[in-house]
Amino acid sequence: MLELNKEKFQILGCEGQNADAIMRPNITYWQDAWRRLKMNKVAMFSMYLLLVIILMCIVGPYLRPYGFEEQFIELANTPPTKEHWFGLDQLGRDIFVRLWKGGRVSIAIGLIATFICTVVGALYGGISGYLGGLVDDVMMRIVEVIVGIPYLIVVILISIVFEKGLFSLILALVLTGWTGIARIVRGQILQLKESEYVLAAQALGADPARIIIKHLIPNTIGIIIVYMSLNIPSYIFAEAFLSFIGLGVQPPNTSWGAMAAFGQQNMDFYPYQLIFPAAAISLTMLAFNLLGDGLRDALDPRLRQ
Amino acid sequence: MTRYLLRRIGYMVLTMWVIITATFFLMNTLPGDPIRNKAKQLPPQIQQNLRKRYGLDKPVHIRYLIYLKNLLHGDLGESIEFPGETANNIIKEKFPASARLGLQAVFFGLIIGLILGILAAFYKNTWIDYLVIFIALVGVSVPSFVVAALIQKYLAGGFFPIVGWPSENVWFSGWRYTVLPTFALSLGSIAIYSRYMKSSVLDVINQDYIMTARAKGVPNVQIVWKHILRNAILPIITILGPQIAGIITGTFVIERIFAIPGLGEYYVASINARDYTMIMATTVFFAFLFILSLLIVDILYGVIDPRIRVTGEKR
Amino acid sequence: MERLLEVRNLRVSYHTYAGEVQSVRGVSFTLDKGESLAIVGESGCGKTVTSKAIMGLIQTPPGEIKKGSEILFQGKNILEFSKKEWQQYRGAEVSMIFQDPMTSLNPTMKVGLQIAESLMIHRGMSKKEAFKEAVKMLEMVNIPNAESRANQYPHQFSGGMRQRAMIAIALACNPKILIADEPTTALDVTIQAQIIDLMKELQKKLGTSIILITHDLGVVADIAQKLIVMYAGQIVERGNAEELFYNPQHPYTWALLRAVPRLDSEKKEDLISIQGTPPDLIAPPKGCPFASRCQYRMQICDEVPPPVTKISETHEAACWLHHEYAPKVDIPVGRGGVL
Ligand SMILES: Nc1ncnc2c1ncn2[C@@H]1O[C@H](COP(=O)(O)OP(=O)(O)OP(=O)(O)O)[C@@H](O)[C@H]1O
Ligand code: SF4
Ligand SMILES: [Mg+2]
Numbered sequence: 001m002l003e004l005n006k007e008k009f010q011i012l013g014c015e016g017q018n019a020d021a022i023m024r025p026n027i028t029y030w031q032d033a034w035r036r037l038k039m040n041k042v043a044m045f046s047m048y049l050l051l052v053i054i055l056m057c058i059v060g061p062y063l064r065p066y067g068f069e070e071q072f073i074e075l076a077n078t079p080p081t082k083e084h085w086f087g088l089d090q091l092g093r094d095i096f097v098r099l100w101k102g103g104r105v106s107i108a109i110g111l112i113a114t115f116i117c118t119v120v121g122a123l124y125g126g127i128s129g130y131l132g133g134l135v136d137d138v139m140m141r142i143v144e145v146i147v148g149i150p151y152l153i154v155v156i157l158i159s160i161v162f163e164k165g166l167f168s169l170i171l172a173l174v175l176t177g178w179t180g181i182a183r184i185v186r187g188q189i190l191q192l193k194e195s196e197y198v199l200a201a202q203a204l205g206a207d208p209a210r211i212i213i214k215h216l217i218p219n220t221i222g223i224i225i226v227y228m229s230l231n232i233p234s235y236i237f238a239e240a241f242l243s244f245i246g247l248g249v250q251p252p253n254t255s256w257g258a259m260a261a262f263g264q265q266n267m268d269f270y271p272y273q274l275i276f277p278a279a280a281i282s283l284t285m286l287a288f289n290l291l292g293d294g295l296r297d298a299l300d301p302r303l304r305q
Numbered sequence: 306m307t308r309y310l311l312r313r314i315g316y317m318v319l320t321m322w323v324i325i326t327a328t329f330f331l332m333n334t335l336p337g338d339p340i341r342n343k344a345k346q347l348p349p350q351i352q353q354n355l356r357k358r359y360g361l362d363k364p365v366h367i368r369y370l371i372y373l374k375n376l377l378h379g380d381l382g383e384s385i386e387f388p389g390e391t392a393n394n395i396i397k398e399k400f401p402a403s404a405r406l407g408l409q410a411v412f413f414g415l416i417i418g419l420i421l422g423i424l425a426a427f428y429k430n431t432w433i434d435y436l437v438i439f440i441a442l443v444g445v446s447v448p449s450f451v452v453a454a455l456i457q458k459y460l461a462g463g464f465f466p467i468v469g470w471p472s473e474n475v476w477f478s479g480w481r482y483t484v485l486p487t488f489a490l491s492l493g494s495i496a497i498y499s500r501y502m503k504s505s506v507l508d509v510i511n512q513d514y515i516m517t518a519r520a521k522g523v524p525n526v527q528i529v530w531k532h533i534l535r536n537a538i539l540p541i542i543t544i545l546g547p548q549i550a551g552i553i554t555g556t557f558v559i560e561r562i563f564a565i566p567g568l569g570e571y572y573v574a575s576i577n578a579r580d581y582t583m584i585m586a587t588t589v590f591f592a593f594l595f596i597l598s599l600l601i602v603d604i605l606y607g608v609i610d611p612r613i614r615v616t617g618e619k620r
Numbered sequence: 621m622e623r624l625l626e627v628r629n630l631r632v633s634y635h636t637y638a639g640e641v642q643s644v645r646g647v648s649f650t651l652d653k654g655e656s657l658a659i660v661g662e663s664g665c666g667k668t669v670t671s672k673a674i675m676g677l678i679q680t681p682p683g684e685i686k687k688g689s690e691i692l693f694q695g696k697n698i699l700e701f702s703k704k705e706w707q708q709y710r711g712a713e714v715s716m717i718f719q720d721p722m723t724s725l726n727p728t729m730k731v732g733l734q735i736a737e738s739l740m741i742h743r744g745m746s747k748k749e750a751f752k753e754a755v756k757m758l759e760m761v762n763i764p765n766a767e768s769r770a771n772q773y774p775h776q777f778s779g780g781m782r783q784r785a786m787i788a789i790a791l792a793c794n795p796k797i798l799i800a801d802e803p804t805t806a807l808d809v810t811i812q813a814q815i816i817d818l819m820k821e822l823q824k825k826l827g828t829s830i831i832l833i834t835h836d837l838g839v840v841a842d843i844a845q846k847l848i849v850m851y852a853g854q855i856v857e858r859g860n861a862e863e864l865f866y867n868p869q870h871p872y873t874w875a876l877l878r879a880v881p882r883l884d885s886e887k888k889e890d891l892i893s894i895q896g897t898p899p900d901l902i903a904p905p906k907g908c909p910f911a912s913r914c915q916y917r918m919q920i921c922d923e924v925p926p927p928v929t930k931i932s933e934t935h936e937a938a939c940w941l942h943h944e945y946a947p948k949v950d951i952p953v954g955r956g957g958v959l
Contacts, residue, residue, distance in 0.1 A: 522711030
């Protein structure tokens with residue numbers, strides 16, 4: 001038994017006893033998010049994989065001494081060799097060079113379309129939610145109408161009016177794609193609008209544009225990033241589909257979708273012509289999706305503990 | 306509910322009108338006219354007659370009104386590429402194959418996806434869960450045309466034919482032809498549904514009302530059926546709409562690869578041939594289908610979720 | 621008197637990434653037929669976990685009921701129940717009302733059916749009979765237009781009505797024990813009083829034993845005969861209502877009593893909240909868990925857990941102040957919690 005010493009029975013009180021509880025390091029939202037993302041090995045691996053893919057798209061075409069349109073007719077349909085790492089297609093073009101060249105288009109479409117959609121949608125949703133009332137009503141009715149329009153139809157119409165190709169594709173994806181983010185941002189804004197610091201800013205006479213840019217957007221940025229990261233792959237996918245059915249990127253330019261379409265025709269005899277672009281699409285999609293999931297886990301305030 | 310429904314239908318009509326109008330004016334303000342493209346070699350007089358026949362001699366706004374009027378009567382016009390063929394007939398002939406493929410893919414994808422999602426949630430962190438995660442990842446990463454191509458190469462000569470479609474459109478005849486295309490088309494949906502369903506089930510399991518049910522002594526099987534699944538399926542319905550859109554897009558590709566005589570493949574062909582009537586007709590038709598399916602999904606949601614049934618508002 | 625429930629040395633832990641959270645650390649008490657017992661304590665002290673353990677609702681994993689714990693219902697250890705016994709026990713013998721009425725009803729099932737469900741399971745009633753009975757239950761908990769209300773969904777009910785519906789569900793099969801986990805916390809003050817009155821009335825009528833869980837001593841004053849004060853997963857003081865309100869013997873109880881808002885006081889300052897936060901249950905302090913917030917803390921309190929001192933046959937407190945060496949202190953709260 002412990003010996004009970006009488007001296008130990010003197011009232012000391014509890015001053016300063018809880019100090020250690022308050023001393024916890026105060027980390028910001030972004031530090032916390034980054035810490036959580038770093039702990040997610042799958043997401044980090046995906047991020048590095050994406051960086052490698054993007055890097056290859058930038059430097060890849062210069063690694064071999066062939067142009068992406070350059071034809072070696074006599075070597076057409078040659079499987080991978082020492083000179084032509086990924087082989088040649090049925091027109092005798094080097095697939096390695098074309099793959100990275102096409103990757104530029106695929107990834108660029110995903111990035112550009114997502115970026116424009118996000119800016120347009122965030123502004124639209126921000127304005128709609130912030131102004132509220134009749135303006136909000138009208139703006140949201142417009143969104144509801146646009147949501148009903150399938151993007152494929154827009155792509156087709158636009159590619160008929162303009163030319164088939166990059167510009168039409170991006171335009172069509174943007175025209176139909178911005179509504180999702182607009183709705184999300186509007187919902188967030190409606191919530192935040194009631195919060196104290198915005199009321200305070202309003203009381204101090206800040207003008208609406210300033211409040212949106214300084215207070216509201218930063219607070220919704222987490223959700224926007226998550227949405228973007230999941231949008232990029234869906235646009236890359238859309239491009240691949242459209243190019244596959246001949247409505248996307250037109251020759252001589254190329255993309256992964258176009259290459260896959262080309263390779264699919266030769267699938268029976270020269271499977272490698274499909275496999276390289278298909279693998280490129282799949283790996284990129286996989287990495288973007290996994291990274292997007294990781295970002296969602298890391299950034300979503302509702303999941304934050 | 307009635308008010309809600311009327312509002313939804315109102316939007317549907319409005320959206321249709323926007324699509325029709327936009328499509329019409331885009332088609333009709335294009336440089337060059339379809340007759341000149343098609344019949345360059347014919348004498349001007351015949352070209353003129355042809356124009357008259359397609360109503361192209363009238364000013365654009367009159368043509369627009371005529372088009373709307375015909376549309377209200379369900380008349381989609383006459384093909385320019387194949388004179389004498391009406392768009393209505395072509396759609397009637399080509400659509401059943403697409404519809405069958407699409408519907409089969411939607412239902413197959415939904416059922417398999419839901420089952421996988423439920424299994425993954427109840428057997429979390431077991432091999433079943435990991436298998437479902439793997440399928441979901443493959444499903445969202447590999448485009449359906451790649452899946453289709455791989456199926457064709459590696460399942461050739463097997464029990465299921467890799468090209469073609471039952472010629473008679475009797476639903477059960479030649480079902481074997483439909484198996485592989487349906488599978489290729491629905492893999493993406495399976496992936497999405499299983500993922501959403503899994504997280505939805507996990508979400509519901511942790512809700513207080515499940516605890517209430519357990520505290521009442523409700524047997525496990527009943528808790529799963531009556532309390533968990535119904536609540537877990539609700540949020541899934543919201544992604545049905547976009548998924549159906551994806552299926553419609555997907556049929557274009559799958560029809561091409563499996564040589565299925567459907568409307569999607571025809572649509573692409575008419576675009577390449579610049580057959581304006583057919584483009585218009587098919588666009589309107591597909592848009593209608595798409596919007597209709599969104600509407601059905603909405604109604605379904607209202608029927609299943611009592612919170613909407615009564616107030617007519619989503620939360 | 622017939623002994624219904626006996627909890628012996630209950631210890632429950634949750635295994636989390638951060639470590640093992642020792643939510644309940646050796647809790648023991650008994651409940652007799654017709655008795656009402658209140659468990660009082662701050663947020664996070666383990667009240668809900670204790671009641672979930674009694675209902676057999678601790679999810680394992682991440683939860684774990686530690687070896688040596690015993691929960692005896694009419695003399696039988698429920699931790700050794702078979703699946704069938706569990707089903708008979710839950711809902712029919714013991715039932716529970718949860719903290720938040722907004723989330724504890726199934727949003728896609730008619731309220732009447734949610735009440736009828738337990739009747740169908742335990743009484744073997746047909747759906748129609750059970751639904752009729754459910755309407756009667758809704759009447760009993762004072763819901764007007766019970767017939768049409770039974771056909772509505774939870775979102776059509778107000779918070780107070782939902783909690784009444786929960787009470788109806790819990791009492792549907794006339795259980796021997798009703799555990800009410802902070803049944804009024806999520807409601808506003810006037811409704812709180814109504815719900816408590818309703819529970820009192822029903823207890824009288826049906827003779828149900830009640831375990832009422834709350835963090836507000838004011839609520840239990842006139843419903844509970846027996847009180848338990850919990851802190852950081854342990855019982856720090858127990859006694860009957862009179863003893864705890866008029867002769868509290870633990871510094872934590874004193875603090876709680878001072879935190880009770882008094883209807884007759886206008887001044888805000890009268891409401892003293894307890895300074896500081898409860899200890900981390902992953903690494904509970906080795907001495908008295910309340911030490912870091914206790915005005916009377918002594919060196920010994922940091923080093924050795926305080927022993928339980930019997931003050932009367934029914935009254936016990938775990939505090940070093942009752943040791944013979946300790947200085948004598950006056951109870952700083954007046955009789956009945958008046959300052
Ligand atoms: N599922 C769980 N996983 C991890 N820890 C848990 C879990 N459930 C409860 N705990 C922990 O157990 C401790 C006691 O929780 P409990 O819910 O019993 O508190 P309470 O007394 O009911 O509080 P309140 O008044 O807020 O309801 C808390 O520290 C809590 O963090
Ligand atoms: S044991 Fe010590 S620290 Fe704990 S309550 Fe009693 S006096 Fe306070
Ligand atoms: Mg609790």
